[in-house]
Amino acid sequence: MEVERGEVVGIVGHNGSGKSTLLRVIATALRPSAGEGWVFGNHLLRDAIEVRRHVGFLAHAPGLYEDLTATENLIFAARMLGISEDGIAPVLDRVGLGHARNERVRGFSAGMQRRLALARLMMANPGLLLMDEPYNNFDPQGIELVNEVIQDSRRAGGSALVVLHDRRQGEGVLDRVVELGRGAVIGTSAGSSKPLTLVSAGGMPH
Amino acid sequence: MPLAQDLRRVRAIIWKDLTTERRSKAGFNAVAFLGVLILLLFGFALGPDAEALRNAAAGALWLAILFSGVLAFNRSYQLELDGAALEPLLLYPAPRWTIFAGKFAANLLFVLLVEAIVVPVAIILFQVKSVAGWLPAGGVLLLGSIGFVGLGTFYASMASRSRAREVLLPLLLFPMLVPVLLASAEASSALLAGNPMQDAGAWVKLLIAFDVIFVVASFFAFDHVIEV
Amino acid sequence: MSHAVPLERDRASLPATNGRWLDWFGVIAVVALIASQVNGVLTSPPDRDMGHLQKIMYVHVPSAWNAFIAFFVVAIASLLYLWKGQEKHDLLAASAAEVGTLFTGLTLALGSIWGRPTWGVWWTWDPRLTSTAVLFLTFVGYLALRSFVDDSERRAQWSAAVGLLGALNVPIVYMSVKWWRTLHQMQSNPSTVDPEYVIGLRTNGIAVLLLLIYFIMKRYRAARMERLAEHLVERAALEGP
Numbered sequence: 001m002e003v004e005r006g007e008v009v010g011i012v013g014h015n016g017s018g019k020s021t022l023l024r025v026i027a028t029a030l031r032p033s034a035g036e037g038w039v040f041g042n043h044l045l046r047d048a049i050e051v052r053r054h055v056g057f058l059a060h061a062p063g064l065y066e067d068l069t070a071t072e073n074l075i076f077a078a079r080m081l082g083i084s085e086d087g088i089a090p091v092l093d094r095v096g097l098g099h100a101r102n103e104r105v106r107g108f109s110a111g112m113q114r115r116l117a118l119a120r121l122m123m124a125n126p127g128l129l130l131m132d133e134p135y136n137n138f139d140p141q142g143i144e145l146v147n148e149v150i151q152d153s154r155r156a157g158g159s160a161l162v163v164l165h166d167r168r169q170g171e172g173v174l175d176r177v178v179e180l181g182r183g184a185v186i187g188t189s190a191g192s193s194k195p196l197t198l199v200s201a202g203g204m205p206h
Numbered sequence: 207m208p209l210a211q212d213l214r215r216v217r218a219i220i221w222k223d224l225t226t227e228r229r230s231k232a233g234f235n236a237v238a239f240l241g242v243l244i245l246l247l248f249g250f251a252l253g254p255d256a257e258a259l260r261n262a263a264a265g266a267l268w269l270a271i272l273f274s275g276v277l278a279f280n281r282s283y284q285l286e287l288d289g290a291a292l293e294p295l296l297l298y299p300a301p302r303w304t305i306f307a308g309k310f311a312a313n314l315l316f317v318l319l320v321e322a323i324v325v326p327v328a329i330i331l332f333q334v335k336s337v338a339g340w341l342p343a344g345g346v347l348l349l350g351s352i353g354f355v356g357l358g359t360f361y362a363s364m365a366s367r368s369r370a371r372e373v374l375l376p377l378l379l380f381p382m383l384v385p386v387l388l389a390s391a392e393a394s395s396a397l398l399a400g401n402p403m404q405d406a407g408a409w410v411k412l413l414i415a416f417d418v419i420f421v422v423a424s425f426f427a428f429d430h431v432i433e434v
Numbered sequence: 435m436s437h438a439v440p441l442e443r444d445r446a447s448l449p450a451t452n453g454r455w456l457d458w459f460g461v462i463a464v465v466a467l468i469a470s471q472v473n474g475v476l477t478s479p480p481d482r483d484m485g486h487l488q489k490i491m492y493v494h495v496p497s498a499w500n501a502f503i504a505f506f507v508v509a510i511a512s513l514l515y516l517w518k519g520q521e522k523h524d525l526l527a528a529s530a531a532e533v534g535t536l537f538t539g540l541t542l543a544l545g546s547i548w549g550r551p552t553w554g555v556w557w558t559w560d561p562r563l564t565s566t567a568v569l570f571l572t573f574v575g576y577l578a579l580r581s582f583v584d585d586s587e588r589r590a591q592w593s594a595a596v597g598l599l600g601a602l603n604v605p606i607v608y609m610s611v612k613w614w615r616t617l618h619q620m621q622s623n624p625s626t627v628d629p630e631y632v633i634g635l636r637t638n639g640i641a642v643l644l645l646l647i648y649f650i651m652k653r654y655r656a657a658r659m660e661r662l663a664e665h666l667v668e669r670a671a672l673e674g675p
Contacts, residue, residue: 029293052299061290065222067229072222079218080298082211104229105289120294357599364592368582378579378596381572382603385610392614408613416606423602427595430516434588 001178003128008150008160010170013180019163020060022180023130026161027057039128056126058134062117066106070097070116073105077120087123095119095145111139118142122149129153129160135169147173215300219308220315226285227316233281234319241274241324249331256333263332264394268350268387270324275317275354276376279362282309287366296432306359306428310421314355321347329398338397346397346406349413350390353420357382360424364431382420389413456651463644470641474634487551488631494544495635496642497537498566502604504534504646505569508576509601512594524590525661527597528580529653531573533646538570561612568607572600586664 003009011019024030026037028048036043042050064073074088092101095115105113121129134146150160150173164170167177227233248266253259286292295305325347328334337343358379365375390413393406474492511527514520545563546556557563576596583589 027297029297049299049301052297055297057294057297059290059293061293063291063294064289065226065285065291066289067226067285068222072225076218076222077294077298080215080295080300082214082299360599361596364579364596368579370578370582374575374578374582377571378575381568381575382599384568385603385606388610388614392617412606412610412613419602419606420599423599427516427599430591431595434585434591 003159003161005157005159006154008154008162008173008175010167010174010177011161011163011180012167012177017180019180020132023057023132023161023163026051026128027055027130028052029057054127056121056124056129058117058121058129058131060132060136062113064105064113064116067104069102069104070108070119071101073116074120074123078123081124083124091119091123094122096141110137111142114138114142115145118145118149122152125153125156125158127158129158129162131160131162133163133165136165212301212304215298215304216308216311219305220312223282223285223309223312224315227281227312230285233278234316237274237277237316238320238323240277241270241320242327244270244273245324245328245331259332260334260399261395263328263334263398264391266332267325267328267394268391270328271317271321271351272354272380272383272387274324275320276358276379278313278316278320279355279358279379280366280371280375282313282359283362283366302429302432303425305432306363306425309363310356310359313359314351317351317355318348321351334398338399342406343394343397346390346393346410346413349410349417350386353386353413353417354383356417356421356424360428360431363428385412385416389416453655456648456655459644460648460652463641463648466641466644467638470634470637474638478631478634487548490544490548491631492634492638493642494541494548496639497541497544498562499639500642500646501534501537501541501566501569503643504530504537504650505573505601505604507650508534508573508597512597512601515590515594516598521586521590521661522658524594525657526650526654527593529650529657531576531593531597532653533649535570535573535577536649537646538566538573541566542570559611559615561608561615564611565604565608568611569600569604572603576600586661 011022013019021030025032025044026039028044028051031045036045038044039051040054042054044051065076068076070092071088074092075085078085078088089098089101092098095118097112097115097119100108100112105116108116118134129150131146131150135143138146147170150162153160162170162174164177245266248262248270249259252262252266283292286295329337358375361378361382362375365371365378368374389409393409393413396406396409471492475489478489507530508527511523511530515523515527542563545560545566549558550556576593579596580589580593583592
């Protein structure tokens with residue numbers, strides 16, 4: 001399977017077909033038992049740190065520190081990413097959390113936490129977005145935000161892999177949809193079905 | 207410069223851990239009070255004869271530090287596990303040693319602050335008359351704490367993610383700390399009894415060797431255990 | 435998901451995993467042990483101070499030697515696992531740890547039994563015995579860790595790190611306890627090696643070594659079969675209904 005620059009690919013499949021796992025392998029959170037992948041020419045196992053520079057992962061769980069404020073969570077992320085902290089205030093405003101910037105995440109609703117996680121992703125501005133069912137249980141403004149993030153990324157030449165709960169999600173944003181079954185690609189909207197051994201985003205695989 | 211950026215990451219982790227600890231309020235006070243309580247219990251168990259207490263002072267002090275300090279280590283990982291923040295933490299383009307270094311430094315500061323309370327209480331409760339030198343005594347305390355915290359931070363990265371974590375951490379950690387306990391207690395004992403450094407000298411060398419060996423070993427091994 | 439080289443794909447297996455060869459080896463080991471024990475008990479004279487009690491040395495000392503050999507195996511196997519990631523090394527380390535823990539326990543029990551009539555106490559904080567006790571607890575911790583972790587790759591990586599660090603600590607613990615004892619001027623222990631006992635100790639040492647190897651390989655075989663069965667279950671689950 002290959003993903004081109006500027007491409008937004010949706011991934012569907014039954015529960016247990018390996019959608020989340022695929023995303024995690026590309027994000028280097030998991031190691032594959034077989035097969036290889038490259039992200040912008042960086043090998044998933046050998047060049048894991050480089051891969052992480054180019055990849056942003058949005059998981060089900062927001063993964064935030066509840067005793068820190070929204071701003072502090074983003075400060076930590078900025079420092080760990082090695083980027084400037086100047087982008088924090090604008091991105092918080094963009095996701096609609098400007099009013100809560102100095103409040104602790106412990107008091108946030110689930111929707112607010114997901115927006116903060118989205119803000120962290122936006123701030124990182126990765127070349128490859130990996131989103132695990134971002135539309136699930138999100139209010140309409142949240143869904144719009146997710147689409148905005150994807151569109152922004154595409155305009156800047158980035159790509160995205162979005163796991164969907166069902167095909168109807170992400171309409172208008174996706175370029176194509178890939179279906180997974182039992183851990184292998186079993187169908188794409190283009191009709192081909194190669195086994196999943198190679199993933200590269202834009203670069204040459206070798 | 208990549209190293210400068212990595213050091214920035216280490217500082218960020220220290221800042222995050224300490225800020226969270228300060229705000230959660232429960233941790234530090236409880237641990238420090240537990241240390242004091244343990245000293246009191248040792249006093250009851252070993253005293254009230256002043257001479258017996260004085261002889262037991264260094265040992266009781268170090269046991270109080272170990273039993274109360276061990277609670278700090280699992281907590282340090284707990285804050286990642288609670289919010290499912292461990293996965294995002296591991297996905298930053300940061301080398302793993304920065305995570306270990308950050309947590310190690312934060313835990314060391316925590317333990318040293320606990321000792322700042324427990325040590326004076328020990329001196330009072332155990333009728334310590336004089337200390338041969340505050341600087342060498344402080345040095346021994348620091349060296350022993352480094353060994354304790356280094357291994358504690360390492361083993362907690364595993365224990366905090368297993369079953370029976372409260373018992374697994376001490377079970378793994380304490381046998382490893384036998385040299386630290388012996389060396390620190392003996393060196394402290396010599397100093398608390400008013401003997402000058404030469405008695406404590408050999409033990410200090412052992413502590414330094416132990417610290418170097420195991421902090422380095424922990425750094426290397428951390429890569430393997432944090433990923434999986 | 436595992437990146438470690440799983441057993442089924444690992445062609446280069448350790449030798450002595452053929453069942454019949456191993457069982458014959460076991461028989462030889464047991465015979466050697468009986469022969470050495472009988473020889474030691476019958477041919478060596480009673481000790482000046484301890485009389486025939488000294489003969490317990492023929493089990494206690496070889497047990498101790500072999501317990502340390504077992505943990506040496508744990509250390510090497512752990513290192514190999516961390517370096518190469520082949521599952522078989524993890525299983526070898528675990529097998530050696532189990533057997534080693536058993537021998538260590540035996541050493542401690544015999545040391546205690548020997549100590550009571552000799553010095554009047556069940557325990558003397560002797561450096562060697564004390565280091566053995568710490569080693570025992572270190573590897574009990576190792577086994578506890580293995581039992582509390584369900585994921586096989588995680589269990590293998592974690593045990594390898596813990597086993598290696600534990601083994602690294604052994605000489606340091608020994609040195610610390612020795613200094614600690616000399617510092618407090620405890621009575622020195624009677625020598626356990628009069629020349630007339632040396633041969634007996636050595637032959638028994640070798641016999642127990644054969645037994646150690648037999649136990650470890652037997653345990654390793656069982657562990658391999660367990661793990662291969664687990665792989666089959668995993669694969670069947672993946673293939674799905």
